[in-house]
Amino acid sequence: MRVAVFGTGAVGAYFGGRLAEAGEDVTFIARGENLLALRAHGLRVASIAGDFHLPTVRATDDPALAGPVDVVLVGVKAGQVAGIAPLLRPLLGPHTVVLPLQNGVEAAEHLAAALGPQRVLLGLCRIIVQQVGPGAFRHSGVAPALAFGALDARLPMALGPLRHAFRRAGIGVEEPADLRVALWEKFLFVAPFGTVGAAARVPMGELLAVPESRALLRACVIELAALARAGGVALPADAVDGVWKRYEQTPVAGTTSMQRDLLAGRPSELQAQTGAVVRLGQTHRVPTPVHDILYAVLWPQEIAATRLNAAPH
Missing domain, CATH: 1.10.1040.10 (N-(1-d-carboxylethyl)-l-norvaline Dehydrogenase; domain 2)
Structure with a gap:
């Protein structure tokens, strides 16, 4: 599965990193010192679920070089989602889905307004994780988990393979009755x-x-x-x-x-x-x-x- 992590902060780095560790094809979209560190030293995560280091990762500041992909994980801060939503377009193919990982309740709506509701997932994550330096992160609490589902019935991709990919990466996937x-x-x-x-x-x-x-x-x-x-x-x-x-x-x-x-x-x-x-x-x-x-x-x-x-x- 081809995955792009747009916004390689703490949450994006953890979930994207676990997918890459499990063998998925992941590209990290980052900038500044974080991008330089990812290119030079890879991704490091100290975790209560087991530390890992990916010495080589694909990292860029240009979404056009990463897309199209199957899944976009949106890892920017919640207040930035509306502003960056148009920048995701180069990542989108006919069957791409976009999964927001932010706190708050408005991220999916912001993405749907820019990209169309048919390809946006309603999602949430559970984890306590912080960035401790460029390309370096610490997961200090909460068993990592995700919950996600379609915002619109026209979703172009079956979600079973995506749930399987996260579970194979050691990430819990919840399926609540009402997301x-x-x-x-x-x-x-x-x-x-x-x-x-x-x-x-x-x-x-x-x-x-x-x-x-x-x-x-x-x-x-x-x-x-x-x-x-x-x-x-x-x-x-x-x-x-x-x-x-x-x-x-x-x-x-x-x-x-x-x-x-x-x-x-x-x-x-x-x-x-x-x-x-x-x-x-x-x-x-x-x-x-x-x-x-x-x-x-x-x-x-x-x-x-x-x-x-x-x-x-």
């Missing part, structure tokens, strides 16, 4: 965690230990559950309590990628997570006062990070 519910259940976990954690600037253990931040976190989860249901997502009745149990099982030092990016002064997924809650609340006329305030607190930090990273060095 939209699964996507929103993940969003229900990660968005409040990252939003409150970034505003408080502390990890999960400290959020739960302080009554005021604990209450703030639960208020965010309740708001988001109400928003999902208003949008027609059939969340289970115990969705809030289910998320809360997962929070209490989260390592005390646990943080989200959005939180880590904001604390480090890097552009983050704020718009695709907290911003999405605010926007969707307005669309569905669901009050989101807690998210509104936290978004207003965090947005200036995102602007500063974007300005800093856009400045010449």
